[in-house]
Amino acid sequence: MRIGLVGFGVGGRLFHLPYLQAATEWELAGVVARSPQRVAELAAEAPGVPAFASLDAIIDAGVDAVVITTPPATRRELVLRALQRGVHVVADKPFAPDAATARELIAAADRAGRTLTVFHNxxxxxxxxxxxxxxxxxxxxxxxxxxxxxxxxxxxxxxxxxxxxxxxxxxxxxxxxxxxxxxxxxxxxxxxxxxxxxxxxxxxxxxxxxxxxxxxxxxxxxxxxxxxxxxxxxxxxxxxxxxxxxxxxxxxxxxxxxxxxxxxxxxxxxxxxxxxxxxxxxxxxxxxxxxxxYTEFYRDLHRAIATGTPPAVRLSEALHTxxxxxxxxxxxxxxxxxxxxxxxxx
The missing domain is CATH 3.30.360.10 (Dihydrodipicolinate Reductase; domain 2)
Structure with a gap:
């Protein structure tokens, strides 16, 4: 399966990229990184992995799932957009600023029929x-x-x-x-x-x-x-x-x-x-x-999507947190x- 990483700050570089590279079940299709500094860091850490300017651009390139690791204030909109586009989604923590927003995202995943999980690595x-x-x-x-x-x-x-x-x-x-x-x-x-x-x-x-x-x-x-x-x-x-x-x-x-x-x-x-x-x-x-x-998070996610079973980090657990x-x-x-x-x- 192909996966895209949206955001390449400290979280994207340290807590996601190394484990996506280690999880051989996944092909890293690209990273949304727009500033020249982030694009240069991506080229150094993952030679050959393309940089994209937006979530829609990386989905248009063909991915099965995306990881949303942008700042918390941007996360709700991006998770909703990715589900609307029909891809599976990993939301970084915090999953949502409050339980009402968390329920909104869970309902959107239910409507889309796609896996949504939270990076409780x-x-x-x-x-x-x-x-x-x-x-x-x-x-x-x-x-x-x-x-x-x-x-x-x-x-x-x-x-x-x-x-x-x-x-x-x-x-x-x-x-x-x-x-x-x-x-x-x-x-x-x-x-x-x-x-x-x-x-x-x-x-x-x-x-x-x-x-x-x-x-x-x-x-x-x-x-x-x-x-x-x-x-x-x-x-x-x-x-x-x-x-x-x-x-x-x-x-x-x-x-x-x-x-x-x-x-x-x-x-x-x-x-x-x-x-x-x-x-x-x-x-x-x-x-x-x-x-x-933390690689096990991504191995488990692949198994869940491939078999249609819930991932290790269930939405009910993320909502409870x-x-x-x-x-x-x-x-x-x-x-x-x-x-x-x-x-x-x-």
Missing amino acids: RRWDTDLVTLRSVLDSGRLGRVWRADFALEQDDRSVLAQGPDEGLLRDLGAHVVDQLAQLFGPVARVDAHLDWVGAGDARVDVGFVLGLHHAGGVHSSVSSSKGARREDRRMIVYGREGNYESHMSDVQVEQLRAGLRPATDADAWGVEAPERWGVLHDGSGPTPIPSLRGD VAVLDAARESAISGTRVEVAATPGS
Whole structure:
């Protein structure tokens, strides 16, 4: 199948192109990149892959699917247009600014009879797939609560505006991760760190308390610009706890010049000194890193389209994540605990 990439900023270059190149099930038909700088970067990263000036132009060239990875404010219009043109669509996160818009996009996909999914690639983070293996082993017993953090000292990407914000950005990823691990979220307590005012007001940090319907409580914090780096996953259960401080290893490898298509043996595996540790009745046990690989998102998408089955990231799950983020914003503004609106399939 042929796929087109719409947008070639940091997300397109780092989080999509390398994995599309590694997913041999797909032929990359082209990239929508208009500025001379982006076109030059495309030529360097993917020699021979053509640049197109618009979504319609790349669809006219013949594609089965497109990936929309442009800024959030442009995403709704492009997703709707691609579905109208009859191609399958991957929408980058945040899927939508609110649940009402998410439902609009889902309805458009239903009318078009095309697959629409959301790039929740961090389900294939190295630390998350390793944690999932620990939970599946049952060694923690009944899980009570979890503590996640994604603190980043990076002020270069703090875009301001009503469609921006760290909650919609990293928050979308980590809420999806926690809902995958512990089930749907029923209630939210939230605090947001704000900068700016008026239309330029934006959240640059958050703390969420998520009350999962199954009884687990998870807390997650994130910040950008607070001069702190911390990545942690701690899960507490009846029989012990598991603590991980792994790095964002796939991104580090990309920035070091490695690629999943050419460095498969080393790809997505954390160094032993950063392995997570399980504490149970037998004492502390380092848990070897499993392999994380975002390429699996695109392999799964190909299987779903080829077989007519839902992709791994289902629209009901993506809608639930947006509903949780809606509840979090309402909680932070009102200072109260907020119930999460019911979503189909959640």
